[in-house]
């Protein structure tokens with residue numbers, strides 16, 4: 310045993326052909342370099358991850374926004390031309406990727422019809438559309454496609470101060486466009502099929518009609534997994550407040566007025 314140790318010691322102490330460095334020193338340097346390289350790889354990976362997280366964090370006050378901004382910019386769903394008004398929007402849901410197709414006959418720069426297709430990778434977009442049939446929205450006469458950026462700017466990145474209400478399907482934010490137009494932006498909850506159905510029903514129905522008793526749908530936003538409906542802002546409080554005396558001590562609504570409201574709603 311002792312002789313074996315002696316032999317190993319002698320072998321390790323022999324100078325090598327590399328600058329005559331002893332073998333044990335050379336082995337130590339190699340092991341050190343190996344560990345150093347592994348550490349470098351780990352640090353590089355961590356830095357990349359944290360810089361991605363930083364981009365998301367600085368963009369979103371609202372945690373829901375994380376889902377949107379994690380879609381890489383080269384796969385952006387925003388049509389490069391923001392004034393493009395789509396005649397048809399279709400999302401094809403596939404096991405590995407989703408494809409959003411936008412077809413438009415009205416294009417800001419030319420009068421020809423155009424079709425665009427945006428691809429999203431499942432792994433990066435985190436879209437939860439598995440159980441949803443392809444969404445098709447038929448041509449809309451009035452409604453406009455808002456980008457998420459426009460709505461972020463309008464609502465101060467969906468700040469809590471701008472929350473004006475919450476319904477069954479989403480939270481409603483007050484917003485204002487650069488031209489001074491006030492908006493009510495309903496951000497639909499991402500509850501899979503339900504939000505999708507509400508989105509489609511509202512766009513299909515309100516996108517085609519104008520009535521003095523119905524709030525006007527100005528447009529919608531369809532980006533990543535977000536579904537938003539953009540209405541004209543009506544600063545009248547809501548029916549609940551009027552019926553349950555939130556506006557005054559006693560509800561100012563007489564039975565005749567209530568009947569009128571009911572008939573008005575029915576007409577709408």
Ligand SMILES: Nc1ncnc2c1ncn2[C@@H]1O[C@H](COP(=O)(O)OP(=O)(O)OP(=O)(O)O)[C@@H](O)[C@H]1O
Pocket residue numbers: 473474475476477478479480481493495524540541542543544545546547
């Ligand atoms: N266009 C708007 N202008 C001003 N406030 C609005 C507008 N739309 C909605 N709100 C406010 O947001 C609240 C929630 O609206 P939302 O449409 O989500 O739900 P709802 O109509 O109250 O009920 P439901 O969920 O059954 O549709 C309303 O009660 C109202 O206070």
